[in-house]
Amino acid sequence: MPNIKLSHVKKTFPNGFEVVKDFNMEITDGEFVVFLGPSGSGKSTVLRMVAGLEEPSGGEIRIDGKRLEEIPPKERSMAMLFQNYAVYPKLTVYENIGFGLRQRGVAEEVIDEKVRLIANLLEVADLLKKKPRSLTASQRQRVALARALIYDPQILVMDEPFANMEENVRPRISKRVAEIHAQMKGIVMLVTHNLPIGLRLADRVVMMKLGEVHQIGTPSEVYDQPASLFVADFIGDPKINLIDGHCEIYDNVAYITTKMGEFRLPIKSGSALDKGSYHQQTVVIGFRPQQMLVNETVLDEKRFLQYQAKVAAVYDQEAGQVLRFDLDGYLVDALNTSGSLEAGASANFIVDNEKVHIFDKVTKKNINI
Structure with missing residues (x-):
């Protein structure tokens, strides 16, 4: 033993x-x-x-x-x-x-x-x-x-x-x-x-x-x-999407404004975010392409962030299409496992707020775990 x-x-x-x-x-x-x-x-x-x-x-x-x-x-x-x-x-x-x-x-x-x-x-x-x-x-x-x-x-x-x-x-x-x-x-x-x-x-x-x-x-x-x-x-293929956002905290919810729109994330008890020091601070939002939905209907607008954009590029993987679009310099990928889209097509993308990560801009640590 x-x-x-x-x-x-x-x-x-x-x-x-x-x-x-x-x-x-x-x-x-x-x-x-x-x-x-x-x-x-x-x-x-x-x-x-x-x-x-x-x-x-x-x-x-x-x-x-x-x-x-x-x-x-x-x-x-x-x-x-x-x-x-x-x-x-x-x-x-x-x-x-x-x-x-x-x-x-x-x-x-x-x-x-x-x-x-x-x-x-x-x-x-x-x-x-x-x-x-x-x-x-x-x-x-x-x-x-x-x-x-x-x-x-x-x-x-x-x-x-x-x-x-x-x-x-x-x-x-x-x-x-x-x-x-x-x-x-x-x-x-x-x-x-x-x-x-x-x-x-x-x-x-x-x-x-x-x-x-x-x-x-x-x-x-x-x-x-x-x-x-x-x-x-390091973990995950395609890689996680990362985008800066402005954080405001009210009633145990972090409202983070980005170029994609506003994320609303429930704050986990005991996390660094729970201490309130990130109010009015810039943070980094992370969400995985595998956890995004493409051309789906939103049932809960508070839980899901929805946005529409044109596909800038398409990459084929064994698991499906990787759809990439450019948000003023931020490259965001989504894994599309249903249907097929081409570059230039308009698509509806949905992100589940409950699966989004928040990182400290300086220390790079996850502040909501």
Whole structure:
């Protein structure tokens, strides 16, 4: 029953750059935790510190209550896989995958059964007699992944394990990894730039930028209740719409005037907006294209903001049309899932006030959660 606890963990490089700032998190048995954020946010450094490859500059990391540095590497039951995969060039794929088990003295018949099972799951079963030099980058990465997964580690640390795989292979392999994790339990910590895969796999998401944690939550929490403008903008495709507005507060309702019209948002008790300091202030309104309605009838004028505009551009996505229009410099997108519109057409757009986010113009924090 592994447990990982990071308390006030920091990492500062010799040049003084603080790549991880005061990281705090507890991860329990069975969790699949995905780290998301732009390059340079400190995600990989956190994983490398948990793996023991980097030493924290401050704070501590505990596994099952013991400080990481007090646990000998061979007793950590941890497997690591990084984007720069390492496979043994002189060994066959079969020998590469079974190497760890063989080092642990596992019986050959057990090794053979496990190697063939994991090789089949990760689609390298037809390559077992080959050596790495004859494989593609995608195949070599799957071999490295198979070697990491084969002995059911209690903790699996992966940094961009799907990066070198073909577009059509990634979804299948990531699904297999999720299935394997569900059977073995343990803890998985994954860094990926592939947003759809990351959100699909995660029990919890860690959103990081410039060494700071902006939010830790389930995929639905970071999507529906983003803690900051960064989180709101990073999660979601097409991206969230953002527009400045003038805020006035009366009777626990925020009336926010924008170039689209007036939003009327009920103020959540205990939120920063509830304190009244944003009256007569400029704020940033955020609403997702997926949550807008196109050419629908408004039933509740207080709950829904309605406006009409000409479509400036159309972009096709798998989920439907993305309709874009320009409001004096503000580009606003709506996801149209019914019918079809062309650029230049006039359309009626509806926004649900109850699904709109309000951000501080300066701190960029969500002030109504």
